[in-house]
Amino acid sequence: xxxxxxxxxxxxxxxxxxxxxxxxxxxxxxxxxxxxxxxxxxxxxxxxxxxxxxxxxxxxxxxxxxxxxxxxxxx
Numbered sequence: 001x002x003x004x005x006x007x008x009x010x011x012x013x014x015x016x017x018x019x020x021x022x023x024x025x026x027x028x029x030x031x032x033x034x035x036x037x038x039x040x041x042x043x044x045x046x047x048x049x050x051x052x053x054x055x056x057x058x059x060x061x062x063x064x065x066x067x068x069x070x071x072x073x074x075x
Contacts, residue, residue: 016060017060018059018060018061019050019052019057019058019059019060020057020058020060020063021055021056021057022036022037022040022056025047025058025063028060028063029063029067040056046066047062047063047066048062
C-alpha cells in the first residue's frame with residue numbers, strides 16, 4: 001500500500017488512519033516536518049501530541065479541532 005494514503009486494510013475492511021507521525025502530520029497540515037519538530041521540541045507546537053511507546057503521534061481529531069478553530073483570513 002502506498003505511503004500517501006491514510007487508509008489501511010484490515011482484512012477486507014478499510015479504515016482511516018487516526019494517529020499521525022511527524023511526517024504524516026506535516027503533509028496533512030502543509031508544514032515541513034522539520035518546522036513541526038522544531039516547534040514541538042521547543043514546546044511551541046499548539047496541537048497536543050500523545051506518546052505511544054517510543055513514538056510521538058497526533059490524533060487526527062485533535063489536529064482537525066485545532067485547524068477548525070483557526071481564524072479565517074480576509075482577502
